Amino acid sequence: MISSVAQWSSRMSAVSLAGHAIRWFDCIPYALLAIPLRLAVATVFWNSAQSHLANWDSTLYLFETDYALPFLPPGPAAYLAVTIEVVTPILLVLGLLTRAATLVLLGMTTVIEVFVYPEAWPTHIQWAAMLFVLLARGPGKLSLDWLIRRRFLGDG
Numbered sequence: 001m002i003s004s005v006a007q008w009s010s011r012m013s014a015v016s017l018a019g020h021a022i023r024w025f026d027c028i029p030y031a032l033l034a035i036p037l038r039l040a041v042a043t044v045f046w047n048s049a050q051s052h053l054a055n056w057d058s059t060l061y062l063f064e065t066d067y068a069l070p071f072l073p074p075g076p077a078a079y080l081a082v083t084i085e086v087v088t089p090i091l092l093v094l095g096l097l098t099r100a101a102t103l104v105l106l107g108m109t110t111v112i113e114v115f116v117y118p119e120a121w122p123t124h125i126q127w128a129a130m131l132f133v134l135l136a137r138g139p140g141k142l143s144l145d146w147l148i149r150r151r152f153l154g155d156g
Helices: 002-026 030-054 056-064 074-094 098-116 118-137 144-153
Strands: none
Touching: 030 056, 030 074, 030 098, 030 118, 056 074, 074 098, 098 118
16 A cells, blocks of 8 residues: 555656646747757758858759759759858848748758659758748747847837
8 A cells, every 4th residue: 555655656746747847848938949940950051052162063063963953954053042052041040031031941942852852851851840930930039030020010
């Protein structure tokens, strides 16, 4: 009897501890969660831009071969992709035009998945998941978007 009371008490302590942990996690502000999301996605595309810019001839060759798209010639596709890879990470880090940058990157991710690397869907779904959170919830309060919205729209 004493043993079963001790086990019950131990289980209740574990349940209580789990409940406290869940409530603590529920209190983490979205602004703190949005920062690593913005930085993670920005890093992926910024690093890609840097590798493309390091050797433009190789980049053009990749867009003629591996990255060939059925709807855009290699030269314009390369310039467009690298421009997106340079500009959108800066916007994400600043939290400026975050939802627009997110939509552009979701489009680019879709093109990469469908036409370039369909076998890389586990990676692309991770990018898309982070991007969808940013699209739905925005960049958080630690962003230029939030400051602009607060200043000009009175939101807070």
